[in-house]
Amino acid sequence: SEADKGAYPYYMLKEIDEQPGVMRSLIKHYVAEDGSIKIAPELLTKLNNADRLYIVAAGTSYHAGLVGREIFEGLTKIPTEVHVASEFAYNPPLLSQKPFFIFLTQSGETADSRQVLSLVNQWGYQSLTITNVENSTLSREATHTLLLYAGPEIAVASTKAYTGQIALEALLAKAMGAQKGLTTAANFEVAQELTKVANGMQELVDEKAQIEKIATAALATTRNAFYIGRAIDYDIAQEAALKLKEVSYVQTEGFASGELKHGTIALIEKDTPVVAIITDAKTAKHTRSNAQEVLARGANVIYIVSRALAEEGDQIVLPDVHPLLTPLLAIVPCQLLAYYTSLQRGYDVDKPRNLAKSVTVE
Numbered sequence: 001s002e003a004d005k006g007a008y009p010y011y012m013l014k015e016i017d018e019q020p021g022v023m024r025s026l027i028k029h030y031v032a033e034d035g036s037i038k039i040a041p042e043l044l045t046k047l048n049n050a051d052r053l054y055i056v057a058a059g060t061s062y063h064a065g066l067v068g069r070e071i072f073e074g075l076t077k078i079p080t081e082v083h084v085a086s087e088f089a090y091n092p093p094l095l096s097q098k099p100f101f102i103f104l105t106q107s108g109e110t111a112d113s114r115q116v117l118s119l120v121n122q123w124g125y126q127s128l129t130i131t132n133v134e135n136s137t138l139s140r141e142a143t144h145t146l147l148l149y150a151g152p153e154i155a156v157a158s159t160k161a162y163t164g165q166i167a168l169e170a171l172l173a174k175a176m177g178a179q180k181g182l183t184t185a186a187n188f189e190v191a192q193e194l195t196k197v198a199n200g201m202q203e204l205v206d207e208k209a210q211i212e213k214i215a216t217a218a219l220a221t222t223r224n225a226f227y228i229g230r231a232i233d234y235d236i237a238q239e240a241a242l243k244l245k246e247v248s249y250v251q252t253e254g255f256a257s258g259e260l261k262h263g264t265i266a267l268i269e270k271d272t273p274v275v276a277i278i279t280d281a282k283t284a285k286h287t288r289s290n291a292q293e294v295l296a297r298g299a300n301v302i303y304i305v306s307r308a309l310a311e312e313g314d315q316i317v318l319p320d321v322h323p324l325l326t327p328l329l330a331i332v333p334c335q336l337l338a339y340y341t342s343l344q345r346g347y348d349v350d351k352p353r354n355l356a357k358s359v360t361v362e
């Protein structure tokens with residue numbers, strides 16, 4: 001069955017490898033022959049009538065929301081906020097006049113997100129749940145649902161749901177922007193771009209041996225680690241750090257690289273691993289100079305860089321894709337770094353201590 005590990009030693013590795021297929025399946029489900037997006041026009045109209053989008057989620061899904069902000073603002077020009085569900089529940093922000101709520105949740109069952117959705121329903125606002133589980137609670141209780149069609153995700157550490165959510169955000173934002181007649185959206189050939197992503201992901205998952213070597217050399221015995229980036233690369237850094245800490249128990253943080261000098265750089269010692277993520281052209285030069293600063297304090301810097309921005313010596317080079325979709329590629333080697341570090345430390349990567357796949361209590 002789909003939920004079978006097959007020849008794989010762990011679900012996490014299987015699910016990492018499935019990501020190119022998840023991209024193709026989303027294209028198949030959401031893009032018509034003529035290139036139009038198969039999402040109900042009345043949902044697009046409601047979203048486009050909003051003066052602000054509120055994305056609410058937890059964990060990895062929250063990180064997919066951070067990338068979603070870049071995508072929705074870029075393609076629809078609607079201001080977008082992203083909130084951690086457990087924070088929103090007791091301390092909601094002051095809302096705009098015409099809010100629309102988007103819930104991102106792999107399982108559709110996360111209690112913190114459900115709590116916010118019931119508030120939203122009490123307030124009488126419209127909502128959309130983006131989820132991998134048909135008929136899940138958050139799907140039933142929201143006004144609209146869009147499914148990820150990613151197949152069951154079994155490993156506790158989420159991988160293909162993150163990339164699936166980002167790809168579906170891109171499909172949705174494209175459809176919204178096209179409905180509004182925005183040029184940026186019209187010029188964004190989403191099926192073509194996601195196909196490029198699928199091919200790029202395949203190249204990356206085919207290079208596992210190289211990532212395993214980096215994990216052995218830099219992460220197998222370290223006490224802590226940092227991921228740094230700016231703009232969309234900061235969003236990626238936060239998810240990359242969560243992956244590593246969840247399955248390897250290495251104390252890991254994702255930082256806005258410009259913020260390091262305001263405190264965190266004090267933690268850099270000889271050989272502290274710092275993974276610099278560079279896919280954003282506007283900030284590439286600045287992240288590189290921040291990486292130089294930690295290098296000068298003895299850090300072991302590992303560069304993950306898009307081909308167009310790569311320099312001699314960068315360890316992991318990513319195929320070039322649309323600037324809003326680089327997280328879909330950059331996260332793949334980070335997932336693999338986490339996976340191999342966990343194995344080298346002798347842990348059960350599919351079932352990390354203290355964590356549950358779906359947290360259905362507050």
Ligand code: G6P
Nearest residue numbers: 058059060061105106107110356
């Ligand atoms: C748990 C899982 C995470 C997941 C989070 C949100 O903490 O361990 O991997 O990201 O819940 O889950 P959801 O199903 O709402 O995306």
